[in-house]
Amino acid sequence: MWVNLVFCKKCGYENDDDALYCENCGTNLSSINSPSSSGRRKTNKILMVAVVVLILGISVIAGMMMISKAPVVNNTNVTNENQNTQSATQNTSNNGPEIIDSNSITGNSEIYGNFKFEWKTYKNTEYNLVIYSTFSNEVQNNLKQTGTLSMNEPGSVLITVDPKASGRSNWASTTSQQGYSTIEDFYWGYFRNQYLMKGPIH
CATH class of the missing domain: 2.40.128 (Lipocalin)
Structure with missing residues (x-):
């Protein structure tokens, strides 16, 4: 079975990836795990906002085109x-x-x-x-x-x-x-x- 390991920045000890503190020196390991996941979350939020803005923009343009081509x-x-x-x-x-x-x-x-x-x-x-x-x-x-x-x-x-x-x-x-x-x-x-x-x- 493959186990992901997280290395302590302070002492270099190999800890399990779900460990919150280093088993050797007690340093907080959450700062090591969070940058990559928070980076992904931030990218996902930006992507979602961009998609919503794009859909709204297309809807407004399509609505304006339909109104301008309405029959008399x-x-x-x-x-x-x-x-x-x-x-x-x-x-x-x-x-x-x-x-x-x-x-x-x-x-x-x-x-x-x-x-x-x-x-x-x-x-x-x-x-x-x-x-x-x-x-x-x-x-x-x-x-x-x-x-x-x-x-x-x-x-x-x-x-x-x-x-x-x-x-x-x-x-x-x-x-x-x-x-x-x-x-x-x-x-x-x-x-x-x-x-x-x-x-x-x-």
Whole structure:
């Protein structure tokens, strides 16, 4: 069995490592044992303080970044039987689609019964908008739909939806731009009120 020994500084006698006093001369040995352990304790305390300060610093920086990137909230009023909730508009980078509308409604209709319909509309190009939506009622639970508005030919818009609110097949229709010069103007001036604000697209 290996035994650690502590040498007395005064007389050089070999003492057990747990001895408090030298067995030969009676000198206090605690001053020999404590520097290394107190040094470790001091290093551990400094390390713990540094880790806590680092975590707090990262938390503060992350919180500031999240606050600065929060979306701007707009209110949209509707004058039909559906209840409208707040919408958030947030610009994305110049390299990708831009969110131009985000909203949700709840309502009751003869076709769908009680329903909830949420959507986000993205502008891909001057000639193309994409609408990602979720529809729920007593029959469908969180049905995901993808709709597009595209310039079909001058003066007309192609509207597509995949899948329909029934959850089966898809739907496509071509309509005039109703006098609006761009797809985005058509969306805000006609499509949003005639389709989205009334519930799921077909």
